[in-house]
Amino acid sequence: MGLHFRNAAAADIPAIVVLVESAYRGQVSRAGWTTEADFLDGQRIDAMGVAEDIAKPGSVVLLAEQDGHLLACCHLENTGQACYFGMFSVAPHLQGGGIGKQLMQEAERVALAWQCSAMEMTVIDIRDELIAFYERRGYVRTGIKQPFPYGDARFGIPLRDDLRFEVLRKPLSGDTA
Structure with a gap:
């Protein structure tokens, strides 16, 4: 599959929001395996947050397209020694087909640059299945936990009270294959 990668611009924001929401929230997200619909309701992102990520220095939203159609995206932010990788989304009906792997490789190339x-x-x-996916790609669990932002609807409406984040980390080398 010949993917084209590029940095998002303001005009891409509506399509990015639709893609990310479709990958994680609501009934349409159940077509893929990355759904969070069983434990989070509400929004995953909003246009203002995407605009901030695009405009922030040292930050890009990377798009994967084919024939002008947005298939996947991720957010990268240079935090110094490390690069934060987030908002990773692949259209639900295309998950499992290698698009995500290619986007992750491009993201690592950007981080190395x-x-x-x-x-x-x-x-x-x-998210055991999701964590296992990242572990197969070289990420390791750090044991560092961060609280889920309960009460902040910008990140969704929790359907359970035991949510928290764990930091995963992958050392980078010149070989991102």
């Missing part, structure tokens, strides 16, 4: 020595992300720690 920024001279970051590692990628870091946060994952809700009850």
